[in-house]
Amino acid sequence: DAGITQSPRHKVTETGTPVTLRCHQTENHRYMYWYRQDPGHGLRLIHYSYGVKDTDKGEVSDGYSVSRSKTEDFLLTLESATSSQTSVYFCAISGLRDNEQYFGPGTRLTVT
Amino acid sequence: DAKTTQPPSMDCAEGRAANLPCNHSTISGNEYVYWYRQIHSQGPQYIIHGLKNNETNEMASLIITEDRKSSTLILPHATLRDTAVYYCIVRLYSGNTPLVFGKGTRLSVIA
Numbered sequence: 271d272a273g274i275t276q277s278p279r280h281k282v283t284e285t286g287t288p289v290t291l292r293c294h295q296t297e298n299h300r301y302m303y304w305y306r307q308d309p310g311h312g313l314r315l316i317h318y319s320y321g322v323k324d325t326d327k328g329e330v331s332d333g334y335s336v337s338r339s340k341t342e343d344f345l346l347t348l349e350s351a352t353s354s355q356t357s358v359y360f361c362a363i364s365g366l367r368d369n370e371q372y373f374g375p376g377t378r379l380t381v382t
Numbered sequence: 383d384a385k386t387t388q389p390p391s392m393d394c395a396e397g398r399a400a401n402l403p404c405n406h407s408t409i410s411g412n413e414y415v416y417w418y419r420q421i422h423s424q425g426p427q428y429i430i431h432g433l434k435n436n437e438t439n440e441m442a443s444l445i446i447t448e449d450r451k452s453s454t455l456i457l458p459h460a461t462l463r464d465t466a467v468y469y470c471i472v473r474l475y476s477g478n479t480p481l482v483f484g485k486g487t488r489l490s491v492i493a
Contacts, residue, residue: 301478305483310485311485312483313426313481313483314483315482371428371481372425373425373427374425376425
């Protein structure tokens with residue numbers, strides 16, 4: 271395993287509530303990513319970070335914000351969860367010279 | 383949008399070679415072909431990548447055509463644990479470029 275954990279692993283929440291997902295790494299990698307995966311789709315990029323306090327939007331960033339105050343943690347926040355954000359969320363990391371991205375185990379979020 | 387085209391599903395007998403095709407006719411000269419797989423809702427796992435030469439590692443072989451418009455991932459002796467969705471991805475040679483996933487090929491290895 272590449273030293274990536276995600277928390278929580280499962281969460282059920284109600285529409286309109288705020289939700290924060292955490293990705294934690296022990297590899298000291300510079301780059302971190304949040305993807306979501308829905309049935310019938312491959313993974314789609316939400317946001318990514320290329321360093322502490324440096325982030326950028328991905329393909330499906332609407333309704334999501336991120337923060338990275340230290341190298342090891344990358345937080346994904348849904349300010350007001352909607353049913354369309356029901357999904358499996360994957361975090362990934364990569365180093366400066368890596369050819370690979372390493373993925374976490376995923377967080378299954380259900381918004382009712 | 384993904385820059386690759388893959389068949390949605392394939393079957394392979396256990397112990398036989400699994401050959402997974404991928405078309406990437408718009409690939410540019412500085413883009414590599416990467417393969418990842420995702421086993422039953424786990425996070426995707428890197429398999430192999432290449433530019434123009436054939437590549438082999440402990441998991442698989444990658445054959446890229448001379449014009450680089452298509453490639454084939456080969457699992458030489460497929461096992462039941464190779465059942466997964468396989469993604470072919472074209473990207474610049476950089477560990478930090480975000481991955482753009484298509485829908486992949488669902489490989490079922492049958493006993």
